[in-house]
Amino acid sequence: MKTYTRPLDLKNGRVDMSHGSGGRAMAQLIDELFARHFTNPILAEQGDGACFALPVGAGKMVMATDSHVVSPLFFAGGDIGCLSVHGTINDVAMMGAKPLYLSAAFILEEGFPLADLLRIVQSMAQAAREAGVPIVTGDTKVVEAGKGDGVFITTTGIGVVAEGIDLKPSNIKVGDKILVSGMLGDHGVAIMSQRENLTFETTIQSDTAALNGLVATMLDAVPNIHALRDPTRGGLAAVLNEFAQASGHGMLIHEKAIPVRSQVAAACELLGLDPLYVANEGKLVAYCAAEDAETLLAAMRAHPLGRDAAIIGEVIADTNAFVQMETVFGGRRMVDWINGEQLPRIC
Amino acid sequence: MKTYTRPLDLKNGRVDMSHGSGGRAMAQLIDELFARHFTNPILAEQGDGACFALPVGAGKMVMATDSHVVSPLFFAGGDIGCLSVHGTINDVAMMGAKPLYLSAAFILEEGFPLADLLRIVQSMAQAAREAGVPIVTGDTKVVEAGKGDGVFITTTGIGVVAEGIDLKPSNIKVGDKILVSGMLGDHGVAIMSQRENLTFETTIQSDTAALNGLVATMLDAVPNIHALRDPTRGGLAAVLNEFAQASGHGMLIHEKAIPVRSQVAAACELLGLDPLYVANEGKLVAYCAAEDAETLLAAMRAHPLGRDAAIIGEVIADTNAFVQMETVFGGRRMVDWINGEQLPRIC
Incomplete structure (x- = not known):
């Protein structure tokens, strides 16, 4: 288990460039925010990606991706977090597939409040749990203030199509x-x-x-x-x-x-x-x-x-x-x- | 086949908000830029995602994702396009897997020159071809000038691990x-x-x-x-x-x-x-x-x-x-x- 001098300040802290550096600050953001809320055994392996068994008896596989740039980030009935989970699950489902797994890649703007990021991550985690489609791998990048807009989230989903189903x-x-x-x-x-x-x-x-x-x-x-x-x-x-x-x-x-x-x-x-x-x-x-x-x-x-x-x-x-x-x-x-x-x- | 009033101006044109609207302008950008250069039979189906047969005899599957925000976009020896293909292929390969397919999601900034986007797309297409890993699905979003930085590209890759290989x-x-x-x-x-x-x-x-x-x-x-x-x-x-x-x-x-x-x-x-x-x-x-x-x-x-x-x-x-x-x-x-x-x- 990694240890950090002090926990992330999820109340008043802000994203800074070090959270995208590949060093200790990024590892802490992943551990204390993403991994803690998206928790599942595949994600816990912490590889460069996710590894899982191939489903048995599936006919075909489906892959779909969507970047989410909605503004404002929080709106009546949802936020960019649950939207990014629902949007990609739906794209996979529209192919007639049962969605299995999601990836989530974050582009954060320097200065973005960690409290807002926490709300978004919690919303994603809940949406993924409710839909039964875990987030199994991800990525975090940080851009300078003025080069992004709070947070952009790209999710990719994979799923399997049952034998005999063919929607097009x-x-x-x-x-x-x-x-x-x-x-x-x-x-x-x-x-x-x-x-x-x-x-x-x-x-x-x-x-x-x-x-x-x-x-x-x-x-x-x-x-x-x-x-x-x-x-x-x-x-x-x-x-x-x-x-x-x-x-x-x-x-x-x-x-x-x-x-x-x-x-x-x-x-x-x-x-x-x-x-x-x-x-x-x-x-x-x-x-x-x-x-x-x-x-x-x-x-x-x-x-x-x-x-x-x-x-x-x-x-x-x-x-x-x-x-x-x-x-x-x-x-x-x-x-x-x-x-x-x-x-x-x-x- | 869809028809458009006039072809995209890939020499002097620029990305505008309509290219992310879900309407005709976006369809044209996809047809004349992304689909033309990433050409492969799976992408040509133009679904909400890609659909392909499951590989036979594979033990496990791997999924990896990376957002690319490199600055500058063009640099000695490469650009954000080939980098975004290589980066995710490498993450899949590091899990001991043979990479099979990629998705590519673009967040474009309003005003970004289409000529630069063309260079980036051509570079991605070449990198994907050389590595033998086709880009089979994608997404395009556009943000207002000042809310992004030219182009961000998130790629996700999937691959299969041969029986008996287990890297961790x-x-x-x-x-x-x-x-x-x-x-x-x-x-x-x-x-x-x-x-x-x-x-x-x-x-x-x-x-x-x-x-x-x-x-x-x-x-x-x-x-x-x-x-x-x-x-x-x-x-x-x-x-x-x-x-x-x-x-x-x-x-x-x-x-x-x-x-x-x-x-x-x-x-x-x-x-x-x-x-x-x-x-x-x-x-x-x-x-x-x-x-x-x-x-x-x-x-x-x-x-x-x-x-x-x-x-x-x-x-x-x-x-x-x-x-x-x-x-x-x-x-x-x-x-x-x-x-x-x-x-x-x-x-």
Whole structure:
């Protein structure tokens, strides 16, 4: 066991350049903060990486990575810590995989309060525990004040796909139903409401959540789901357009079927945003054959994270692969990708 | 195939916030820059992550991650791109694993020249190709000007350990020999010589290199290597101290046996640095039983990246787990960890 002259000052201390030096100060930060809270037998080996047994009977493996640069770091319903765990778990789960392990790499800005880092680390540890996906290896770098923004966290996840599961956009067929797992736009509106240069406030909380349990439930009910994707940056519109491009088919969604909280709709109107483009961090979009849609919907609604699930549209023949929406007034409008940036640093 | 109004301006264009928005501009950056250069069939699937078959006959799996924040981004002998590929490949290889796949997550600063990003991406692609470890998934975020520093790159690698290979510090025994694979301190001195606030220049190049081939050669010759580690941040001194702590034994190294280029030694003297603490990015430290040491040394020297390999010391009984060096004058001195920071943002 390593010993240090005195413990880290987690109340009033701040990150300094020595915490990224590879020397004793970095070892102490890892021991007393990261290793203490992320505690698990694989991490405890303290190698250059994590080493674990290969899962038996798995078909394929999945790997996904996400950097998190959300601003502010703490927001209604979550913080960069749990977000960084949920975001990558969800990317792995959207491939139809059971997430197994996470890595976490921190880029800290000199002067960042250790008390804030502790809150973030505790939030990550709790999120990882709740999702059943331990953080098994990591890295810490420090940049000078003014060369970063508090903390950036990059997580990478690996998982395994059960035999027979094969989710990908090219599975999508004309006639498929499009489902969403719940209310759209909560995360983006929660963040925007807390940006310091905006004065309005809402009671909306980020929906940040790990979706691996919901996905497992859905695959149990309908193993032949065609494709899944979480509508994060770019919102539902980005997912529909990506899948339209990748499958070569058109998408038609029905505005009145799309679940959006009235407060979120109101906040979007105030801010000049469209809920279709606003980020979610605990929702998914699913494509399945029409005959499976009601079974899948029932399975989703039986799960706490899918209570407000809905069938919102269908895949149509369209060689232009356009995304269209039937509005509440009965007309149709195009749902294009955003060209510029709607909500910077939302995740 | 997606189409864009006009191609990315890779000559005079700059990163803007829309490149991180999840919309069309981000898709174009990924298509025309990352996907074009990192090209491989797994990446081409464009999922939320990468999906690949599990390797057959592997015993265990390894996962390692590193954020790279090196400054300057381009330096003699390399750049942040190849460094980010080599660094993580090496962490995987130090666990005795054959690296299989990499992920790459970019945090870009608004205003960063796309021409520089192109150079970095090309360097990463070449490094990945040469090492035989493809980049199969990734992520892109953009932060406002003044909230980052050009580009930060976090890579994560996974690999598999052959049956019977088991490298870890707790294997280290009293009597073990300590080997290094070549000249120490090149990377740190190359970086320091190019920091704009320093005026001296040297012909020293960074040693940045992927060590997976060297490790495979070494394990072929001596499957029972006890432990490996690459002496990056904190240099040789950090590795020796970590391994001393982890094994509970003392380490004794011999100054005259430690390979350091005369120009590196001279530059260190000028800068007030000690080569034992300076970072390397293409070197490793190996521990093996005394009776295997000559065989291992011969195997290392037969590999281009191990030409200057040397036996530099041995593990001794010491319940304090101290690291000591026998100096060229015959005395002994303690080799402690650095307490503060010697070389910030060296990797």
